[in-house]
Amino acid sequence: MSTGKVKRCVGKYELGRTIGEGTFAKVRFARNSETGEAVAIKILDKAKVLKNKMVEQIKREIATLKLIKHPNVVRLYEVMGSKTKIFIVLEFVTGGELFDKIVNNGRMREGEARRYFQQLISAVDYCHSRGVYHRDLKPENLLLDQGDNLKVSDFGLSALSQQVRDDGLFHTSCGTPNYVAPEVLNDRGYDGATADIWSCGVILFVLLAGYLPFEDDNLMNLYNKISVADFTLPAWLSFGAKKLNTNPRSKSYDTHYNA
Ligand code: 3AM
Numbered sequence: 001m002s003t004g005k006v007k008r009c010v011g012k013y014e015l016g017r018t019i020g021e022g023t024f025a026k027v028r029f030a031r032n033s034e035t036g037e038a039v040a041i042k043i044l045d046k047a048k049v050l051k052n053k054m055v056e057q058i059k060r061e062i063a064t065l066k067l068i069k070h071p072n073v074v075r076l077y078e079v080m081g082s083k084t085k086i087f088i089v090l091e092f093v094t095g096g097e098l099f100d101k102i103v104n105n106g107r108m109r110e111g112e113a114r115r116y117f118q119q120l121i122s123a124v125d126y127c128h129s130r131g132v133y134h135r136d137l138k139p140e141n142l143l144l145d146q147g148d149n150l151k152v153s154d155f156g157l158s159a160l161s162q163q164v165r166d167d168g169l170f171h172t173s174c175g176t177p178n179y180v181a182p183e184v185l186n187d188r189g190y191d192g193a194t195a196d197i198w199s200c201g202v203i204l205f206v207l208l209a210g211y212l213p214f215e216d217d218n219l220m221n222l223y224n225k226i227s228v229a230d231f232t233l234p235a236w237l238s239f240g241a242k243k244l245n246t247n248p249r250s251k252s253y254d255t256h257y258n259a
Pocket of ligand 1: 019020074091094
């Protein structure tokens with residue numbers, strides 16, 4: 001028997017429950033009414049985007065993103081707008097967030113971390129080769145699918161997230177900029193590719209160590225630690241994993257780095 005409830009639709013998608021609130025958008029479950037396929041829809045407040053006159057840039061970026069197809073990147077199917085909102089229709093990913101694993105089980109074995117890291121680098125390399133940069137790689141953007149494969153979300157959507165950040169404080173909703181490269185913190189213009197690789201390094205560190213390389217309750221102290229690459233490698237890392245540390249200012253593989 002029908003409940004008589006009218007489902008709210010966006011284009012051909014029937015909106016369902018709210019999955020969560022991200023850095024710059026609300027995320028809702030939805031279903032393609034033609035195919036039955038499940039999707040996730042990110043919903044943004046249009047006013048925030050328009051205010052910053054970024055619409056043209058965002059349209060350009062989205063056109064590029066539709067061409068990005070990689071097993072480790074969350075697919076972007078389409079983007080729609082209403083009078084007040086922007087709807088970004090995405091592949092629905094069911095396995096939760098990678099970092100929930102760390103929160104629940106602590107650090108990973110090297111083999112497990114290596115597999116996720118290879119998938120991350122594969123996604124990043126693919127996007128970079130198409131001129132698409134993430135600029136905000138961090139735990140909440142690393143999802144897992146049913147087969148325990150990594151899916152990176154929000155690739156190329158930095159213009160959108162930047163908008164909303166500009167309306168609040170820098171990185172308000174994600175707390176602290178632990179994953180951000182020093183040159184991004186300086187805010188003097190930066191290379192999207194190397195900034196992403198820095199964040200990948202921080203992510204790998206967290207997978208293997210179970211804690212962040214740069215942490216401080218005081219934001220200025222945190223900026224400072226990031227700027228001088230002041231971190232300590234955990235003793236349990238293998239020689240191979242330690243060797244991945246590419247801090248050009250460190251001469252040996254001591255456990256403490258402070259350039
Ligand atoms: O609020 P939580 O942390 O449970 O995992 C993302 C996060 O969940 C989820 O939406 C919340 C806000 O970002 N999410 C983001 N993109 C998603 C997607 N494509 C997604 N869940 C499924 N598929």
